[in-house]
Amino acid sequence: xxxxxxxxxxxxxxxxxxxxxxxxxxxxxxxxxxxxxxxxxxxxxxxxxxxxxxxxxxxxxxxxxxxxxxxxxxxxxxxxxxxxxxxxxxxxxxxxxxxxxxxxxxxxxxxxxxxxxxxxxxxxxxxxxxxxxxxxxxxxxxxxxxxxxxxxxxxxxxxxxxxxxxxxxxxxxxxxxxxxxxxxxxxxxxxxxxxxxxxxxxxxxxxxxxxxxxxxxxxxxxxxxxxxxxxxxxxxxxxxxxxxxxxxxxxxxxxxxxxxxxxxxxxxxxxxxxxxxxxxxxxxxxxxxxxxxxxxxxxxxxxxxxxxxxxxxxxxxxxxxxxxxxxxxxxxxxxxxxxxxxxxxxxxxxxxxxxxxxxxxxxxxxxxxxxxxxxxxxxxxxxxxxxxxxxxxxxxxxxxxxxxxxxxxxxxxxxxxxxxxxxxxxxxxxxxxxxxxxxxxxxxxxxxxxxxxxxxxxxxxxxxxxxxxxxxxxxxxxxxxxxxxxxxxxxxxxxxxxxxxxxxxxxxxxxxxxxxxxxxxxxxxxxxxxxxxxxxxxxxxxxxxxxxxxxxxxxxxxxxxxxxxxxxxxxxxxxxxxxxxxxxxxxxxxxxxxxxxxxxxxxxxxxxxxxxxxxxxxxxxxxxxxxxxxxxxxxxxxxxxxxxxxxxxxxxxxxxxxxxxxxxxxxxxxxxxxxxxxxxxxxxxxxxxxxxxxxxxxx
Numbered sequence: 253x254x255x256x257x258x259x260x261x262x263x264x265x266x267x268x269x270x271x272x273x274x275x276x277x278x279x280x281x282x283x284x285x286x287x288x289x290x291x292x293x294x295x296x297x298x299x300x301x302x303x304x305x306x307x308x309x310x311x312x313x314x315x316x317x318x319x320x321x322x323x324x325x326x327x328x329x330x331x332x333x334x335x336x337x338x339x340x341x342x343x344x345x346x347x348x349x350x351x352x353x354x355x356x357x358x359x360x361x362x363x364x365x366x367x368x369x370x371x372x373x374x375x376x377x378x379x380x381x382x383x384x385x386x387x388x389x390x391x392x393x394x395x396x397x398x399x400x401x402x403x404x405x406x407x408x409x410x411x412x413x414x415x416x417x418x419x420x421x422x423x424x425x426x427x428x429x430x431x432x433x434x435x436x437x438x439x440x441x442x443x444x445x446x447x448x449x450x451x452x453x454x455x456x457x458x459x460x461x462x463x464x465x466x467x468x469x470x471x472x473x474x475x476x477x478x479x480x481x482x483x484x485x486x487x488x489x490x491x492x493x494x495x496x497x498x499x500x501x502x503x504x505x506x507x508x509x510x511x512x513x514x515x516x517x518x519x520x521x522x523x524x525x526x527x528x529x530x531x532x533x534x535x536x537x538x539x540x541x542x543x544x545x546x547x548x549x550x551x552x553x554x555x556x557x558x559x560x561x562x563x564x565x566x567x568x569x570x571x572x573x574x575x576x577x578x579x580x581x582x583x584x585x586x587x588x589x590x591x592x593x594x595x596x597x598x599x600x601x602x603x604x605x606x607x608x609x610x611x612x613x614x615x616x617x618x619x620x621x622x623x624x625x626x627x628x629x630x631x632x633x634x635x636x637x638x639x640x641x642x643x644x645x646x647x648x649x650x651x652x653x654x655x656x657x658x659x660x661x662x663x664x665x666x667x668x669x670x671x672x673x674x675x676x677x678x679x680x681x682x683x684x685x686x687x688x689x690x691x692x693x694x695x696x697x698x699x700x701x702x703x704x705x706x707x708x709x710x711x712x713x714x715x716x717x718x719x720x721x722x723x724x725x726x727x728x729x730x731x732x733x734x735x736x737x738x739x740x741x742x743x744x745x746x747x748x749x750x751x752x753x754x755x756x757x758x759x760x761x762x763x764x765x766x767x768x769x770x771x772x773x774x775x776x777x778x779x780x781x782x783x784x785x786x787x788x789x790x791x792x793x794x795x796x797x798x799x800x801x802x803x804x805x806x807x808x809x810x811x812x813x814x815x816x817x818x819x820x821x822x823x824x825x826x827x828x829x830x831x832x833x834x835x836x837x838x839x840x841x842x843x844x845x846x847x848x849x850x851x852x853x854x855x856x857x858x859x860x861x862x863x864x865x866x867x868x869x870x871x872x873x874x875x876x877x878x879x880x881x882x883x884x885x886x887x888x889x890x891x892x893x894x895x896x897x898x899x900x901x902x903x904x905x906x907x908x909x910x911x912x913x914x915x916x917x918x919x920x921x922x923x924x925x926x927x928x929x930x931x932x933x934x935x936x937x938x939x940x941x942x943x944x945x946x947x948x949x950x951x
Contacts, residue, residue, distance in 0.1 A: 269289055269290070269291075269292070270289070270290040270292070270357065270360065271287035271288060271289050271290060272287060272288050272290055273285045273286070273287055274286050274287060274288050290360050292334075292336050293336060293360060293361050293362050294334055294335065294336060294362070295335065295361065295362045295363060296335065297363075299363060300335050300362050300363055300366065303335075303363065303366040303367060303370060304335050304338060304366065306370055307338070307339070307342060307366055307369055307370050307373065308329070308330070308338075310370060310373040310374065310377065311326070311329065311342050311345075311373065312326055313377060314346075314373055314376060314377055314380070317377060317380040317381065317384060318380055321345055325345055328341075329341055329342060329345075335362040335365075335366060336362045336365060338366075339356070339362065339365040339366050339369050340356075340365075342369060342373075343356050343369060343372075346372065346373070346376065347376075348372065352372060355368060356368055356369060356372075423451065423452075424448050424449075424451055424452035427444075427448045427451070427468055428445070428448055430472055431444050431445060431448070431472070434472050434476075435476075435477060436471070436472075436476050436477075437476055437477070439632065440471060440476060440632055443471075443631075443632055444468060444471050444472070447464050447467060447468055448468065450464060451464045451465070451468075463569055463574075466575075467569060467629075470575075470576060470580075470584070470629070470630070471630070473584050474580070474583055474584055474634070475583060475584075475586070475587050475588050475589050476589070476634075477589065478587065478588055478589055479588060479589045479590045479638065480547065480548055480549060480588045480590060480591075481547070482511070482514060482546050482547065482548065482590075483545070483546055483547040484511050484514055484515050486508055486511055486512060488545075489507065489508060489511055489545040489546070490504070490508060492541065492544055492545040493507065493541055493542070493545050496537065496538075496540075496541035496544070497534055497537070497538055497541060497679075498671065498674050498675050498678060498679065499667065499671050499675075500533075500534065500538060500664060502662050502663075502664075503525075503527065503538060503662050503664065506523075506525065506660075506662060507542055507545065507546075510523055510640075511546070521619040521637050521638075522590065522619070522636075522637065522638055522639045522640040522641065523640060523641075523660060524617050524618075524619065524641045524643070524658060524659050524660060525640075525641070525642050525643070525659065525660050525662060526598070526642075526643045526644070526645060526651075526656070526659035526660065526661045526662065527539075527642065527643070527644045527645075527662055527664055528644075528645050528646070528647070528648055528661055528662070528663050528664065529646070529663060529664030529665060529666070529713070530646060530665075530666050530712075530713035530714055530777075530894075531646060531712075531713070531714055531716065532712055532713065532714020532715055532716030532717070533664045533665075533666060533667065533713060533714040533715075534664075534714070534715075535644040535664060536552070536594065536596055536644060538642075538664075539552070539592060539594040539642040539644070540594075542592055542640070542642065543591070543592035546592065546640070548588070548590060548591050548592050548640070549586040549587065549588045549591035549592070550586075550591060550592050550594070551582040551585050551586045551591055551592075551593050551594070552593075552594040552596055553578050553579070553582055553593065553594065553595050553596065554596045554597060555595055555596060555597050555598050555600060555601050555609070556596070556597040556600040556601075557600060557601075557602065558601050558602075558609050559601065559602040559603060559604045559606065559609065560604075560606040560607065560609065561606060561607025561608060561609050561611070561612045562577065562606070562607070562628070563577060563578055563609055564577045564578060564579060564609050564612035564613055564616065565577045565579075565612045565626075565627055565628050566580060566627045566628045566629035566630070567628060567629060568628050568629070569629060569631075574629055575629060576627050576629040576630060577612075577627055577628070577629070579593075579616055579625065579627070579636070580627045580629070580630060580634065583634065583636075583639075589635065589638050589639075590638035590639060590640070591639060591640075592639075592640045592642060593639050593640070593641050593642070594642050594643075594644070595613075595641060595642070595643040595644070596643075596644050597644060597645070597646075598610075598613075598643040598644065598645050598651060598655075599645035599646060599647055599648070599650035599651050600650070610651070610652050610655050611652075613655055614654060614655060614658065616636060616641070617641055617643070617655065617658045617659060618658050619637060622635075622636035622637055622639075623635045623636065623637035643659060648661065665713075665893045665894060665897075665919070666712075666713025666714065666781065666893075666894055666897060667713065667714065667715060668897055668900075668921050668923070668924055669703070669706055669707070669900075669901065670921070670923055671921075672706050672715055672718060673699065673702055673703060673706065675715050675718075676702050676705075676706070676715070676718060676722065677699070677702065680715060680718065680719045680722050681697065681702075681722060683719075684719065684722045684723050684726045685726060687723075687726075688723070688726040688727065688729075688730050689730065690726060690729065690730060690733075693740065694729070694733060694739070694740055694741065695725075695726065695729045695740075695741050695743070696740070696741070696742045696743065697722075697725065697743045698742075698743070698744060698745070700744075700745050701743050701744055701745055701748055704745050704748060704755075705718065705721050705722075705748065705752070706718060707757070707901070708755035708756065708757055709721050709752055709755060709756055709757070710757070711756075711757045711782075711901075713781075713894065721752060724751065724752060725743055725751050725752065728751050729741040729743075729751075765869075765872065766869035766870060766871055766872050766945045767869055767870065767872065768863050768864055768867055768868065768869045768870070769787060769788040769789055769790070769860055769861075769863050769864030769870075770785060770786070770787050770788075770860060770863070770869075770870060770872075771785075771786050771788075771856045771857075771859040771860035771863060771870040771876070771943060772784070772785060772786075772856070772870075772872065772874065772875040772876070772902075772904065773785075773786055773852075773853045773856030773857075773875065773876060773877060774852070774856075774875050774876070774877040774895035774896075774898060774899055774907070775848065775850075775852070775853070775877075775895070775898075776850075776852070776890065776891030776894050776895060781891060781893075781894030781895040781896070781897055781898030781899075782898050783875060783898055783899060783902045783904070784841060784848070784853060784856070785841070785842055786839065786840075786841055786853065786856050786857055786860045787839070787840045787841070787842070787860065788837065788838070788839050788840075788857075788860040788861050788863070788864040789837075789838050789840075789864060790831075790835050790836075790837055790838075790864045790865060791835060791836045791837075791838065792834065792835055792836070793834075793835055793836030794833070794836065795832045795833045795834070795835065795836065796836040796837070797811070797812065797815060797836075797837050797839070798836065798837070798838040798839070799811055799839050799840075800838070800839070800840045800841075801840050801841030801842065801843070801848060802846065802847050802848060803841065803848055803849065804847065804848060804849025804850070805849070806849050806850055806851050807848055807849050807850060807851070807853060809851075810851050810853060810854040810857060810879065810880060811839050811857045813854065813880055813881065813882055814854055814855075814857045814858030814861055814880050815832070815837070815858075815861060816882055817858060817880060817881075817882055817883070817884050817936060818858065818861055818862060818865065819832055820882075821884070821936075825862060825865070825866060825940075826866060827862075827865045827866060831865060837861065837864075839857060839860070839861070841853075850889075851879040851880075851887075851889070852877045852878065852879060852889035852890075852891075853877070854878060854879045854880030855876050855877070855878040855879075855880050855886055855908070855933075855936065855939050856876050856877070857880075858880050858936060858939070859876065859939060859940060859943040859944070862940055862944065863943075863944055866944070868944050868945060869944070869945040870943055870944055870945065871906070871942075871943060871944070871945050873903075873904060873905040873906060874904070874905075874906045874907075874908065874942060874943050875899045875902070875904040875906075875907050875908070876907070876908035876909075876939060876943060877889055877892075877895055877907075877908075877909065877910075878908070878909065878910040878933070878939075879910075880936060884935050884936035884937065885934065885935060885936075886910045886911070886933050886934055886935060886936065886938075886939065887910060887912070888910045888912035888913045889910060889913065892909065892913050892916035892917070892919070892920075893916065893919045893920055896920050896924065896928065897920075897924065899928070900924050900927060900928060904928070905928065905929060906928070906929045906930075906931060906942065907928055907929070907930055907931070908931050908933050908939055908942055908943065909930060909931070909932055909933070910932070910933065910934070911932040911933060911934045913932070914932050917930060
């Protein structure tokens with residue numbers, strides 16, 4: 253027994269011989285058992301001798317690898333002759349688990365005990381060998397780092413003594429510190445450090461040094477792992493969107509849906525939305541509003557006129573003045589991995605010998621691929637999957653089909669008169685008053701005046717021109733307030749001409765008498781819908797068909813199809829069957845400088861032809877749109893909402909539409925729908941019944 257400091261006692265117990273428990277006699281207050289003594293087996297056969305030598309050799313190797321056992325132990329063990337005692341002494345020097353010790357104790361035969369011990373020694377040596385290799389590798393790495401550090405310090409000391417300063421080393425160290433602080437992804441960090449090493453080995457005046465410095469600056473300035481937190485409150489988002497824009501329900505609904513899904517699913521790829529609509533309806537400002545609602549950073553990239561693929565993907569670093577493409581530049585500007593990026597005017601891109609930028613955008617605008625977007629300059633993948641891309645376009649037909657397929661198209665139609673009035677009152681007027689330093693008390697514009705401005709001074713789908721007219725009024729009112737010392741200016745329907753001049757457009761174009769050979773059609777343009785007057789005159793001649801008004805190929809073909817239909821129905825319509833041989837027909841669509849195309853004026857041209865040939869006037873309060881076939885069938889057309897709004901603006905009362913377009917009526921605002929009479933037609937006979945003032949003779 254040995255008393256230790258702290259009141260503990262260490263007891264050393266020496267076993268006299270092996271024994272196996274045959275019966276437990278008592279467990280309290282201590283264990284008592286009957287045991288049978290096991291006699292030591294001192295087998296000295298050749299096999300045991302061979303095992304003794306093997307175990308001794310293994311133990312010797314074990315001591316060499318394990319520095320915890322002193323070499324003197326080997327000398328002590330070597331002097332033991334008895335195989336069983338040798339096995340016990342060696343086992344006592346090994347770090348074994350209780351289970352392994354018990355197994356050795358239970359092995360009574362020397363052969364079994366030595367065999368077991370040899371197996372344990374082999375396993376222990378394997379572990380020690382692996383430990384040694386790991387230790388060696390770590391030591392080598394540490395030695396290399398220490399050596400590099402030592403040599404660098406030596407170089408610094410030498411240069412200090414010589415009075416020189418190594419800018420290269422200082423610059424490389426500065427970049428290393430920046431890389432360590434930047435917390436870049438593992439592969440990007442590795443690439444950056446390689447470039448730093450290259451920079452450190454270069455002469456200060458090397459041209460390549462500038463390229464490497466620019467590259468490292470770009471790598472360090474990009475938001476590799478930085479994200480802003482989205483505002484997922486649907487009520488606040490709705491409030492923000494309504495504050496900035498009136499109407500545009502489809503787009504607002506899509507953004508609210510996205511926020512709702514983001515609340516339920518944390519990992520959601522950014523949507524790619526394409527806003528299509530005429531100029532001035534608020535596509536660009538809507539993207540800003542979306543970013544404000546989500547509390548994300550906003551970046552706008554204008555694609556109008558871009559015709560070089562490198563504008564999107566960047567240039568290779570081998571070129572002088574190489575830099576990343578606009579997408580990576582936008583990410584650097586946003587300093588966030590999940591901004592709202594607006595790709596403005598995506599339909600205005602063009603192609604030339606430098607490549608097709610729309611093809612480069614295929615990867616950017618594909619949520620399945622853009623998580624590893626590769627820029628030629630960076631040469632390392634950048635994750636764009638969290639970016640919300642919003643693209644804008646006036647028309648879809650200029651966008652390549654594969655690119656269009658990757659985007660969710662939301663069509664923004666032109667505004668109705670009532671919507672324009674609300675926008676002018678709630679948004680444009682307060683904005684212009686603020687910009688011109690006026691308040692509501694100094695300038696008053698009545699509702700009827702605003703309506704007159706919309707009807708007679710602007711003709712557009714959006715509200716850009718309307719805002720210009722309001723700005724013009726504000727400027728003139730400001731001049732009056734300053735020069736004439738007026739306290740208040742009131743703009744009324746009576747005095748509006750003083751501020752804006754004579755009206756530029758005539759509202760209610762259709763308010764005139766019925767005329768022969770003149771029918772009103774409806775057209776779709778990039779600036780919204782418009783009415784189209786088609787004039788036909790029949791003269792004596794040799795059967796020529798003359799088409800004027802800068803008509804496109806499709807529109808010319810529609811006129812010929814309409815004429816062929818009338819020739820087949822001449823008898824029923826009460827027209828001379830040889831009219832095409834004795835008369836020349838001239839079809840003209842006014843505003844000849846404006847190109848016109850498309851098949852939707854087919855039934856209008858046919859109605860004007862019938863009116864001119866039968867000498868019966870066409871109804872001026874009826875407007876129509878639809879494609880005609882040789883059999884007289886009326887086929888569906890597009891742009892119904894814009895065309896109906898144009899008809900309503902022009903004072904039309906009745907609209908003839910193809911029967912297949914009945915489903916599109918739901919898109920038209922209720923207040924407009926109530927004021928118009930819609931007639932759905934399937935055949936040209938029905939069109940003539942409603943379009944010609946007197947019933948055409950069908951006999």
